[in-house]
Amino acid sequence: MSLNSAKPWSITARLTLLYIVSASVILLAIGWYLHQTLAETLAQDNRQFLLKEIQLLRTVLLEQPPNLERLADEQSEGMDLPAGRYYSRILDESGHSLSETPGMETLPTATQFPVVTENAVAQKIADGRTLMLMTARSKSPSQQTIQIALDISHEAALLAKYRRNLIGALFFGLLFSTLTAIFVARRGLSPVAEMTRHIEGISAAQLDEQLDPAATPRELSNLAAAFNAMLLRLSKSFAQLNQFSADLAHELRTPINNLMGETEVALSRPRNADEYREILESNLEEYGRLSRTVGILLFLARAENTGIPLRTTCLDGRAELEAVCSYHEALAEEKGVRLICCQGQGVLYADAQLFKRVLSNLLLNALQHTPHGGEIRLSLYSAGDGSASVSVQDTGCGIAAEHLPKLFDRFYRVDPARSAEGTGLGLAIVKSIMDLHGGSVVINSEPNQGTVVTLHFTAKQKG
Known part of the structure; x- marks a missing residue:
C-alpha cells in the first residue's frame, strides 16, 4: 500500500497530536529547567562550603611549624553537618598524611581525588555513596596537599526523587493534555460539524437555504460566504439549465412536428415523383434548421466548457x-x-x-x-x-x-x-x-x- 493512498488524518487527530506534542515539549522544558536549577544550586552551595573549608585549613597551615592539634580541631568542626558528612586529609610533600578526619581512611582506595584544582568533582563510590571531591594546595612554603570530600548522597537521593516526581507529573500532565486536546479539538470543530449537517440537507430543490456567515466563527465566515456564493451560482445555473432545456425542447419540437406532419400527409395517399420531391425539399429545409441549431449548441458548449x-x-x-x-x-x-x-x-x-x-x-x-x-x-x-x-x-x-x-x-x-x-x-x-x-x-x-x-x-x- 503506497503512502499516497493512505487515508489522511482527521483534523481532530492532527490538532490533538499537535497539542500533545506542544504540551510535552513545554512540560519537558520546564521540568528540565527546574531540575537543572536545583542541581546547580546544590552543587554551587557544596562547592562554596568546600572552598570555605579549604581556606580555613590554609590559614592554619600557614603557621610554622604546623600546629597539628589546631589543625585536627579545625577539621573536626565540620564533620557532622546537617547536609552530609565531611572528610578531609592533609598530605605533606612526600604524600604522607599529616592529619585527617575520622572515616577518611575508610574511603575506598579506588576513589581518586582530582588533580590540584578548585573545581569540585562528584563521584559515586562502591558502597553507593556519592561524594564531592576537591584537591588544593596550601599557601605555606612546605606546599601541603589538602584533600577534602563531602558526602552528598542525600542530595543525589533528593534529585533522584525529584526526577521521579517530574516524570510522574509529566505522565499525568500528558494524560490530562490528551483529554483536554480531544475535548478542545472537538469543541472547536463543532461549527464545522454543524455546517456539514446543514450542507447535507441541501438538495437541488433547496439551494436557497444558505449558511449564515454571522453565526459562524471568524475563521469559517469566509468559507460560509464562499459556499453561499456557490449556491447562488448553482441556483442560477439550474435555472438557466431548466430554461435552456425548455427552450431547446421547444426549438426542436417545431421542426420535428413539421417533419412528422409533412411525412404523414405524404403517406396518406399515393403521390407522384414531383410531389414527393417537393415534400423532401421542404423536409430538407427543416433538417438544415435542426442541423444549424445543433451545430450552434455544440459550438457554445465547447466555448463555455472546454474552450476553443x-x-x-x-x-x-x-x-x-x-x-x-x-x-x-x-x-x-x-x-x-x-x-x-x-x-x-x-x-x-x-x-x-x-x-x-x-x-x-x-x-x-x-x-x-x-x-x-x-x-x-x-x-x-x-x-x-x-x-x-x-x-x-x-x-x-x-x-x-x-x-x-x-x-x-x-x-x-x-x-x-x-x-x-x-x-x-x-x-x-x-x-x-x-x-x-x-x-x-x-x-x-x-x-x-x-x-x-x-x-x-x-x-x-x-x-
Whole structure:
C-alpha cells in the first residue's frame, strides 16, 4: 500500500497530536529547567562550603611549624553537618598524611581525588555513596596537599526523587493534555460539524437555504460566504439549465412536428415523383434548421466548457470589415438596406474566422430588424494602448430597455411571434466568442431609434 493512498488524518487527530506534542515539549522544558536549577544550586552551595573549608585549613597551615592539634580541631568542626558528612586529609610533600578526619581512611582506595584544582568533582563510590571531591594546595612554603570530600548522597537521593516526581507529573500532565486536546479539538470543530449537517440537507430543490456567515466563527465566515456564493451560482445555473432545456425542447419540437406532419400527409395517399420531391425539399429545409441549431449548441458548449483554441493574429480591421460587408452586400440590396463600411482604421488582435462569424451574426441580426430604406453602419476605433472597438449601428426598430439584459441568453427573442426568422442563438454566439478573446460586447438601443452593438477587443498580451 503506497503512502499516497493512505487515508489522511482527521483534523481532530492532527490538532490533538499537535497539542500533545506542544504540551510535552513545554512540560519537558520546564521540568528540565527546574531540575537543572536545583542541581546547580546544590552543587554551587557544596562547592562554596568546600572552598570555605579549604581556606580555613590554609590559614592554619600557614603557621610554622604546623600546629597539628589546631589543625585536627579545625577539621573536626565540620564533620557532622546537617547536609552530609565531611572528610578531609592533609598530605605533606612526600604524600604522607599529616592529619585527617575520622572515616577518611575508610574511603575506598579506588576513589581518586582530582588533580590540584578548585573545581569540585562528584563521584559515586562502591558502597553507593556519592561524594564531592576537591584537591588544593596550601599557601605555606612546605606546599601541603589538602584533600577534602563531602558526602552528598542525600542530595543525589533528593534529585533522584525529584526526577521521579517530574516524570510522574509529566505522565499525568500528558494524560490530562490528551483529554483536554480531544475535548478542545472537538469543541472547536463543532461549527464545522454543524455546517456539514446543514450542507447535507441541501438538495437541488433547496439551494436557497444558505449558511449564515454571522453565526459562524471568524475563521469559517469566509468559507460560509464562499459556499453561499456557490449556491447562488448553482441556483442560477439550474435555472438557466431548466430554461435552456425548455427552450431547446421547444426549438426542436417545431421542426420535428413539421417533419412528422409533412411525412404523414405524404403517406396518406399515393403521390407522384414531383410531389414527393417537393415534400423532401421542404423536409430538407427543416433538417438544415435542426442541423444549424445543433451545430450552434455544440459550438457554445465547447466555448463555455472546454474552450476553443484561438489562432489570434494581427488583423487589418478595415479590410476585415470590408470583406464581411462585401459578402452580405447582395442580401442588403435585396432588403433595400444600405451598408456603410467603414469609418476609422486600425488593427486588432483576434481569430480571423471567429471575428468574421461575430460580424456576420451582427449584420444578419441588423438586416433582419432594419426596415426597407434603412442603413447599417460599421465603424472601427483604435485606442493608443493597442485595443480596438468595432461597432455595428442600424436604424431599425430598436429594443426596449427591459430586454437588453437578456439579449445574450440562448433562444431569447424580443418578439417571440417572429421565431421563425432565427434560432435566437446569434447573440449568444457573439458573447461566447468575445469571452474567448477576453473582450466584451455592449448593446445600446432605443425603440424606433435603432441599435448599436460595440465589440471591444483587448490589446495583444506581451510575452
